Amino acid sequence: MDEVLKKAREALTAVTPLRSDCGKVCGARCCRSMDGEVTGMLLFPGEEEAYLDKKGWQVLKTKSGLLAVCPGECDRTERPLACRIFPLLPVIRDGKVKIAADERARAVCPLLRQGIKGMDPAFREAVRQAGEVLAEKPEQRLFLEMLTAGQDELKILRERLGG
Numbered sequence: 035m036d037e038v039l040k041k042a043r044e045a046l047t048a049v050t051p052l053r054s055d056c057g058k059v060c061g062a063r064c065c066r067s068m069d070g071e072v073t074g075m076l077l078f079p080g081e082e083e084a085y086l087d088k089k090g091w092q093v094l095k096t097k098s099g100l101l102a103v104c105p106g107e108c109d110r111t112e113r114p115l116a117c118r119i120f121p122l123l124p125v126i127r128d129g130k131v132k133i134a135a136d137e138r139a140r141a142v143c144p145l146l147r148q149g150i151k152g153m154d155p156a157f158r159e160a161v162r163q164a165g166e167v168l169a170e171k172p173e174q175r176l177f178l179e180m181l182t183a184g185q186d187e188l189k190i191l192r193e194r195l196g197g
Contacts, residue, residue: 124165
């Protein structure tokens, strides 16, 4: 794994959305697939090497990129970057890295009902800093731009559907 990706992941090692275990709020819904579904987290470019041969993990190709499917529990230090930043997302707006609520997380994460400001400021800042680090590398910046475009599409769709 390259240094930029390692640095972004390390920025989120010791912080979480709440100062307590946010998984207790929802029963760790973000760590489980619904019955009959296979869900996971998109891997950032180059991150897949950490999960290809990891016991209990699957890496699946999707139209959006590589998806890590976890066994439902993991060592927090081994979580993919998408898990570390959840339910936020670093986005590129006006050429700058900003943070936003991940539109894909709205159906899963009850923390988003309170908005970004309800989350630990240290977590919010760590997500922004990770985004800044990633944006320095062209391949990662392109991935962030793709995620930003996906966010925009989902937001428009949600608004069209009334909420």
